[in-house]
Amino acid sequence: MMIFRQSVKLISTELKLFRREPEALFFTFILPVFFLFLTMEVFIPGEAPKAIVINYVAPSLMVLIIAGTTIYSVPQTIVHYRKIKFLKRLKGSPVTPVTILGSLALSDFIVTVLGIALLAVTAVLVYDASLAGSLLSFLAGFVLAFLSLAAIFLFIPAVARSPRAASAIGMFIYFPVMFFSGVFIPLDMLPDWIVRYISPYLPVTHAVELMQGLWQGIPLLDLTREVLILLGILCLGLVIAARTFRWE
Amino acid sequence: MVKTVIVVRDLIKRYGDLVAVDGVSFEVYENEIFGIVGPNGAGKTTTVECLEGLRIPSGGFIRVLDLEPKADGYKLRQLIGIQLQEGKFPDRIKAREALELFAALYSRSLPAGPLLEKVGLLDKADGYFDNLSGGQKQRLSIALALVNDPQVVFFDELTTGLDPQARRAMWGMVSSTREAGKTVILVTHFMEEAERLCDRVAIVDRGRIVALDTPANLIRSIDGGLRISFSVDDSSVVAQLENIDRCRLAVSNRDIAIQCADGRVVGEVIRILGDNDCNFHDFTVSKPTLEDVFLSITGKEMRE
Incomplete structure (x- = not known):
């Protein structure tokens, strides 16, 4: 019960703090919806069937939100809280490390869910997007994508000493990943060598494949390969984080 | 008979080749203000962080309230209050929210209102941490160290960087913490502060205690x-x-x-x-x- 009470308070406080950060609000809620309109209205040629295209664009923009949270928000929060010794102060109270980090991750997860919900509603209402697969397996895929990306990018707070360094590393990862993982540009429009030698080695690529597949109604069983890769990334990330994570 | 609340024997903490704490032994009695003083880098903070269970000692024996900080850490942290050297809080957290957050982490805690009043922050209860002055931030960190009504309180460089007036206000709060029946461990590099507040003082230099007595006796000794x-x-x-x-x-x-x-x-x-x-x-x-x-x-x- 103690752990439950601690987690609820940590999460609700974290969400309150998030609400007071205009920047974070912009990246999670406004930017993805803006990209949705931009892609649909500007980048997609007029004759393309929007009702079909939207079912590629919406799930990949959802991965954009997950990537933003896991590459930027989570590492930023951890590095900042470590720098001001807030993490250490929390550790000095009767709360387990897993509760502290789990609560921080869960509050970022909740924010991501809200961002994705807003994007999904916009895509459905404005562009007639429709989830062809089952909602349950789509949600399961989303949770898996979030967890494995969150875990693998936990190496950022291990290497970055300052929030500024974390942000620089995030930037360095974020942009190439966005262009080579099929988030902005579909993989089949990219040069062959990128698709063959770069994309498969980027974790985000597999999150995009999984989310797009599940959205378009491909059964989870046919996506086993992506699921296994993401599970592998999750385990790898957790092992690295457990070995390199620093509280101060 | 005075009760001993902290026992430290031959405490050693090494970082690679660097010996930060080199065989420190002392005892702290119930309801005293025990000072650990010395220059920066003498090993003061490392010593108290071993007592708080935030660092694992390389060697030696520690008991705080009859508990071993590493093995009984969870139990011990319910009973102690901590203010960290240069410890801060998120910019956009309000004073009251910070207190309510930490209150929820302990199985027993005091209500935020009276605590804020005690440290003179009631009018800043809904102010962001970021907007508090240096002295106010430290007052909040005192309130946070007291939120679980602890038996032993650790203050680490509480007044560093504060102006003389704010420093004096801190001194008053340290004294009243003791008057409330708590044992206080005060880490400082201000000799004047130790002299004014502490019942006994351990002078630390290069990881060792070079003198330990009441301030009056120490001064008389030279x-x-x-x-x-x-x-x-x-x-x-x-x-x-x-x-x-x-x-x-x-x-x-x-x-x-x-x-x-x-x-x-x-x-x-x-x-x-x-x-x-x-x-x-x-x-x-x-x-x-x-x-x-x-x-x-x-x-x-x-x-x-």
């Missing part, structure tokens, strides 16, 4: 119980001053400093100055301070 200083217009009196027994004379230009064990020397100095009709300025008689104790034990000046 030679030169009094220090007389003044400046003269005509330094011809120096020869006569040199004849005074039981004291050390230091002359630089027209500034004269006399270290002596005995108050009677003061009268003698004044008599010599009067007999010679010597004009003097800035005549002061002062007691040595803990600062002088540190100087006499280590041969070094305390650096800020």
Whole structure:
């Protein structure tokens, strides 16, 4: 019960703090919806069937939100809280490390869910997007994508000493990943060598494949390969984080 | 019989080749203010963080409230209050929210309102941490250290970086924490602070305790119980001053400093100055301070 009470308070406080950060609000809620309109209205040629295209664009923009949270928000929060010794102060109270980090991750997860919900509603209402697969397996895929990306990018707070360094590393990862993982540009429009030698080695690529597949109604069983890769990334990330994570 | 709340024996903490704490032993009694003083880098913070269970010692024996900080960490942290050196909180957290957050982490906690009132922050309860002054931030960190009504409270460099007025306010709060029945461990590099507040003081230098006693005893332990200083217009009196027994004379230009064990020397100095009709300025008689104790034990000046 103690752990439950601690987690609820940590999460609700974290969400309150998030609400007071205009920047974070912009990246999670406004930017993805803006990209949705931009892609649909500007980048997609007029004759393309929007009702079909939207079912590629919406799930990949959802991965954009997950990537933003896991590459930027989570590492930023951890590095900042470590720098001001807030993490250490929390550790000095009767709360387990897993509760502290789990609560921080869960509050970022909740924010991501809200961002994705807003994007999904916009895509459905404005562009007639429709989830062809089952909602349950789509949600399961989303949770898996979030967890494995969150875990693998936990190496950022291990290497970055300052929030500024974390942000620089995030930037360095974020942009190439966005262009080579099929988030902005579909993989089949990219040069062959990128698709063959770069994309498969980027974790985000597999999150995009999984989310797009599940959205378009491909059964989870046919996506086993992506699921296994993401599970592998999750385990790898957790092992690295457990070995390199620093509280101060 | 005084109860012992902290026992430390031969505590060692190494970081690779660096020995930060090198065989420290002491005891802290119930309801005292125990000072750990010394220059920056002496190993003060490392020592208390071992007691708080935030660092794992390389060797030695520690008991805090009969608990071993590593093995019984969870239980111990319910009973102690911590204020970290340079510890801060998220910019956009409100004072009251910070207190409510930490209150939820302990199985027993005090309500936020009275705590904020106690540290004089009630009017800032809904102010963001970021917008508090340095002194207010430290007051909040005191309130947070007291939120679980702890038996032992650790204050680490509570007043560093504060202006004299804010510092004095902190001192009042440390005293009242003790008056509330708690045991206080105060880490500081301000000798004056330790002298004013602490019942007993451990002077730490290079990872070792070089002296441990009440401030009064420590000061009494060094030679030169009094220090007389003044400046003269005509330094011809120096020869006569040199004849005074039981004291050390230091002359630089027209500034004269006399270290002596005995108050009677003061009268003698004044008599010599009067007999010679010597004009003097800035005549002061002062007691040595803990600062002088540190100087006499280590041969070094305390650096800020």
